[in-house]
Amino acid sequence: MDDKKYSTSELIRRFLPYFKPYRKTLYFDLFCAFLTTVCEIVLPMIIRKITNTAIEDVTLLTVRMVLSLALLYFVLRIIDTFANYYMSNTGHVMGAKIETDMRSSAYSHLQKLSETYFNNTKVGQIMGRITSDLFDITEFSHHCPEEFFIAAVKITVSFIILSRINLALTVMVFAFVPIMTVVCRAINKKMRAAFKRQRYLIGELNASIEDTLLGQRVVKAFANEEMEIGKFEVGNKDFLNIKKHCYNLMGLFNTSTRVFDGLMYLTVILGGGLFLVYRKILPGDMVAYVMYVSTLIATIRRIIEFAEQFQRGMTGIERFLEIMDADIDIFDEPGAKDIVSPKGNIVFDNVSFEYPDDHNKVLKNLNLSIKSGEKIAIVGPSGGGKTTLCNLIPRFYDATSGKITIDGEDIRKITLKSLRQNIGIVQQDVYIFSGTIFENIAYGKIGATLDEVKEAAKKAGADEFIKELKDGYNTYVGERGVKLSGGQKQRISIARVFLKNPPIIILDEATSALDNESEYEVAKSLGALAKGRTTLTIAHRLSSIKNSDRILVLTNDGISEEGTHDTLMAKKGIYYNFYMRANEIKV
Structure with a gap:
């Protein structure tokens, strides 16, 4: 779990650029x-206008006045309907686009x-950070500016109008706002920490489920279902x-806001009632006052209810930034x-390496020169x-x-893309993507034709078994290639490299997990x-x-021995001992 802390202002500042393409x-x-x-x-x-006019002189309240005010409100409601539709539709789409952009940024990073x-x-x-953690961004990015803008307008206008009606009563009502803000902010801080912890735990749960499902054969083989x-x-x-x-904090949050709601209404009833008794406020003004206070309280409550969504959005942004702030090493x-048509001469010049996370020193002052087309084997x-x-190449x-x-060119001066495009790797633990055989082989060359894929499969010795499958090259291989044997997966990975056609090949224990028959077939493919x-x-x-x-x-001491098989066997050193043990020969 990442322990880096982000302030709310920093999260918002880092989030704002995602609005730029959609600012209109x-x-x-x-x-x-x-x-x-x-x-x-x-x-x-x-x-207020209708009430005060009726109380002051009912004869002044004409049908024309009522109809005019009703028409005004009717027009406003029509405008409100179209405006609300735009907010609910296009505003949400904007939020979904921002969520999509952020997910793309995270995936690219x-x-x-x-x-x-x-x-x-x-x-x-x-997975949790780039999927579920960003789900709330749609609502957050749409509602956050919208809700705070509406709240700012309503609170400001309400304060101005209420102050003109009765300044003393307005000051009494608004006195609760800063107190409410302090209390809510304290609870919000705890809610954000709780939501982040919740996101972390669901990520751990996902990781556990994924680990168990991918290793379900091992689980069953050891009869460890109950343990899992x-x-x-x-x-x-x-x-x-x-x-x-989280729900406990939300309950505390909602309860505290309802307490303040009640205190504000109590102030209006008590203060407003007394002002009416002493003729300090008109009945129509009192009605308008109650309605504005109701609007004010509803606005505050809306903001408070939005606080949960706000904290979820902040948590999503925070966990998103933890990916984006991960260093690109x-x-x-x-x-x-770009490297153009490399021949494959490789030189290690006084190379040392230690893993950056645990500082485990693996290589120290290693020097090695490999000629173009040379076949180098590494044992130990x-x-x-x-x-x-x-892995350093x-x-x-x-x-x-x-x-x-x-x-002769330092690989750090070569673009990563062109460097890796010229290196083919076949590993012991072959990764086969969920999809068809054709798609897996074609991964070696984007846009490859079926003929090119078949030719690569023939060179890898895979074409024969592929043609025997029911759907041939369109056979679905299952997740991680579960429908294929180890030898079949290995030959598909070799076909993938044949299609890539790189001048440098790295074979990392490519046959060690195979049975003798599969090893023989794969070994022929690797030889081709x-x-x-240049092969390592x-x-x-x-x-x-x-x-x-x-x-x-x-x-651990570096390159301890070097030579051909016959030379090293004659030397009767480390390699000789390895070879004899491997072949179970007693001397």
Whole structure:
């Protein structure tokens, strides 16, 4: 959970730019709000006019006067009807567009964040921030300026008119407003904290549900359904408790406002009654006064009722900003250029790396030169930095010190897009998107034709099994490719890279999770993929890298051994021991 605190003024200041594209709509919406307010303000004046005229001299109250006042009010109500329709329709659409823009901004920003952010943030929390947390923005962005504008007009006009009727009584009534404001503000502060906690807990609940559903096979395999239900119930009850706390604060909030409502009405009854007794106010003025006070109290109550929506909106904006303020660690340096037709010469020049979140040092002063088209295999103990070394090339992380070059160009001087477009990656944990086989392979090249996809599948050895499926390339693979075997998913991922056709290939334990038959088929595909390309292979199954041009043994001390398979076996060092253990040969 992010502990950064934002003040209300800062949240509003950061939110205001999203109104800019729709400012004309906003201005007209506020104008319509003004028109609806005029209708409410004029009514007590009409009643006052009729009442005072009748009391002063009933003969002065003519049919013409009544009809004229009625016509005026009728015209105002027609205007009010159209103005209210615009506010309810176009005003809400404006709010929905702002919500959409904010969600797009958040999603675009997420695409720029580094692995570190996603390693430390639950997907359920991220999902909550860009979906449900922004739902209230539609209402907030529409009603916030509208409600406060209407309230400002009504309170100001009411105060002026009421002061002209009876200044003393007006001062007595309005004396409660600042007290009410202080009390409401104190409760509002607690409500905002409670709403933020509520949003956090629903994010945790979503994350828990997602984790369990995605791992449902493991849950069932270990017969841990009851344990998972128990964990869910804990989170579910925590969410219930925070909602109960929110409703408790809302009840306290509404009760306090009703107390002030009653005190204001009591002041009008007592003060106004006494002023009538002593002839300090006319009956018609008293009627108008009561109506204006009712309007004033209704306005204050409306603002107070809106306070819940306001706090929800503030919470949504706050959690939105926590995404937008997450640092972009990996970005294009000033003056970065696209790399054109790279050959694939890679050099690590005195490279050191430590993870930015836990400062775990993985690589230290590493030097390595890889020639274009060379096939490099990297082996070593877990935690030695094999995957980290490969992750530095496409800049999933940036080296802490030193530099990495491709064809002599520092990769930080190459645009991220062109750098990654020229690198193909096949991982052990293949990610298959929910959709068809065609869509998953075509992900390697936007706009690829069916013929291009089929050609890539043939090269990857995937075309044969795809054609045997009922719907062929249009077969729906399910979420995360659950309808495919491990070998099938792996070959689809290889086809995806074939379609991309990059000069540099990274194979990160691409066959270690497969059975022997699948490994053999995938290994053939990988061999075809690596042909003519600079290839880095991370492997635990050492038999798959015997034909590499060079094998690197990477340990916590750096590159401890280097050479061909035969050279390293003859050396009888670390690699020799790895290979012998892997093949279960006793010496």
